[in-house]
Amino acid sequence: MEPSARTAPPAAAATGIPPAVDDAGGADRRGPVTAATHPGPPAGALEASAVAGLFVDAGFGPFTGVPCSFLGPLISALEAEHPDAYLAAANEGEAVAIAAGSRLTGRRPVVILQNSGLGNAVNPLTSLCYTLRLPVLLLITWRGEPGHQDEPQHQLMGAITPELLSSMRISHEEFPATATEVGPALARAILHMDRTGLPYAFLVHKGALAPYARARGETPAAATSMLRAEAIRTVVDTAAADTLVVATTGKTARELERDRDRAANLYVVGSMGCASSIGLGVALGAPERDVVVLDGDGAALMRLEAMATIGRQAPERLLHVVLDNESYESTGGQATFSADVDFCAVALACGYSSAAEVADVAGLRTASERARAAPGPHLLRVRIRPGSDPSLGRPALAPPQAAARFAATVAGPDRAR
DSSP, X not given: OOOOOOOOOHHHHHHTOOOOOOOGGGGGGGOOOOTTTOOOSOSSOBOHHHHHHHHHHTXXXXXXXXXXXXXXXXXXXXXXXXXXXXEEOSSHHHHHHHHHHHHHTTOEEEEEEEGGGHHHHHHIIIIIXXXXXXXXXXXXXXXXXXXXXXXXXXXHHHHHHHHHHHHTTOEEEEOXXXXXXXXXXXXXXXXXXXXXXXXXXXXXXXXXXXXOOOOOOOOHHHHSOOOHHHHHHHHHHHSOTTOEEEEOTTHHHHHHHHHHXXXXXXXXXXXXXXXXXXXXXXXXXXXXXXXXXXXXXXXXXXXXXXXXXHHHHOOTXXXXXXXXXXXXXXXXXXXXXXXGXXXXXXXXXXXXXXXXXXXXXXXXXXXXXXXXXXXXXEEEEEEOOSOOOTTOOOOSSOHHHHHHHHHXXXXXXXXXX
8 A cells, every 4th residue: 555645844835845755665654753752773783794685685786975883884794795886985975976876877876874974965965866856775874863872973963863854855764673674674765766766764773783794904004003193192292382283083083182182182073074174274263373183084085175275275384194094993994995095196286385195103203393394284194004992982071171172272371271
């Protein structure tokens, strides 16, 4: 029996926007997913290999996106067992556009993303997929799920994820808790997308997938002896005492706080890829101070366009450090594609004054000192090996306090705390 359509909100009816269509195949019997009514995470964990096989057998592929730890096992299974099916994207908006193009060739693409990445995906979902009626399947991890402890940067997006999807006319349900439910859920998704021409989404809980053991090949980054923490300490110790340091989200910010906490540090929480742009804003607003951005390879790739703006604005006292271990380490070690990107050539093409690549502490110290002695902006690509202290904790300072402390330091010593 065909499900009936949900009633459109008054605004939708007034503007001529078609109402959201109910989940095909009876999904609406469970009622819409909302932050208040969802049943919560599954009791068990699905085998990633089996889930990948079910998707492929149902005709889905290619898979593209940006890793999240909740879906890391699935990405690892795809990379190991279906290597031609997974395409790493630099950001979520790019992934949606890739999937849209794939759909135009008659395929059934899947976009893998963390719900925080919905911000990057809103434009192509609403102005590309909706407008051209290009249905893509979304696997969205539910970070910040109400009632479950998570990091501060996921609190707001976790609360609004279901409503945000509904506002974009994207029907959605929670990813099945058992393997026997996956096939019927995929059939519902296919029926809905074929009937409406609109995307469909599954919300994936923490612990939905069991860990996936995979072999990791040797990479140029793995061959270096320097760890990220060593590189961070070297850069900070080489810098002037009043240097303003902006550290990208994840383990970079956490290791900086643990080893070299200071009022002139800004620990970016969330907002992956934005550290270099934040650093540019700081450098333009405080031109009398040295500014160092501690970036990551995955983060730099996510917002590569920032280099063009930095090069155009040419802040003379900005040093952009890309700590490159060729992996999304915080989400399970999935490979970035930084090995194929010449960050130094990109920076120079964008207008940076200099760019250099280093792979050891001595070289990093020398390059940092050289950058301080000449007008910038400068870029240092620092080859580091994957790995960090397994006991590494979360930032002790709450994000608003860290930002206020940093701002006071920029303003002057009389207001610093």
